[in-house]
Amino acid sequence: MSDVLSDDGSDVNQDDSQEDVMTPAELIAKLEEEANLQRVKKGDAKAGIHRMEIDRIRFVLSSYLRSRLQKIEKFFPHVLEKEKSRGEGDPSLLSPEEFAFAKEYYAITETYLKAVALKRMPSNLQTVDMLKAVPEPCLDSFVFLRVKERQENILVEPETDDQREYVVDLEEGSQHLMRYRTIAPLVSSGAVQLI
């Protein structure tokens, strides 16, 4: 069950984090195996079991893709900005289809705003800065997480002015509640899992 488990883990990650966390390899692998198993026709019992499992996997995949699309729609200018500013060798955060979707969404929203409101405004107010218009993802929101690899000395920043910052060690298998920003690099490296 390890394949399905890791897929579900990343699916849950996607629901909670405000950024796009990418797992392209798993998607493609699952779709290939689905195509393979279409060929299993013999024996109704076995085919039924395989079909049930494929349905479950399809549900996980589609909810994963749905959360990614929802995030793109919510934060589209910032997602595109991040794509533009990433370095040459860095892997892309979006799949090619998602990137095309984001660009089209941007263009359509811009056209819509122009047609509905902006063209009737005085000419020096006719542009809108999308990056300022759309709220950016709040990376300081709290998240629940489970630790996969032991981490030491994670800095916890104080909430109020009278508290001091302190460090915590994250034991393997423990669960915590803290700000996303401090553990963001650990999520991308796979050391913690959002729940």
Next chain:
Amino acid sequence: MDPSEVEFLAEKEIVKIIPNFSLDKVYLIGGDLGPFNPGLPVDVPVWLALNLKQRQKCRIVPPAWMDVEKLEEMRDLERKEEAFTPVPSPYYMELTKLLLNYASDNIPKADEIRTLVKDIWDTRVAKLRLSADSFISQMEAHAKLDNLTLMEINTIRAFLLDSLNCMYKLRSNLQPGSSKGQFTDY
């Protein structure tokens, strides 16, 4: 997360069944199952066990923790301790509901078990509410919640995270000249 999604994840847990049919090994994407021989116990995921049970092709063996004495002990321990005690299974609530709904004839003293699990759940959720309340009022920045199950976390997730984010927005607006971007309000 939706409770039905948590139940979906719970259905991946392994449970023992005793089939009344035979089938050779099945090679699923997630792992291998079987071979199935009538009368011999086999480990399968809960989603398959429930499906087979509904088609009357197997008998479900209750997991080791689903026993009246053990659950009574756990309930008493939970009531004594202030912290969260270790759970019988990370999906104890969902498994109890699923197995008792579809296979109560295979589980001895099903009603008592249902009541005991509900007692354990109620105690834990009450503790969770108290600790969430103190987390917010003390304005803590970090909490360790080792023995909480996903279903319990899910009950307060929306409220707790939203209120913490609201408080953060209010606090960061107090600091003059902070150059944080606008936050989502929805």
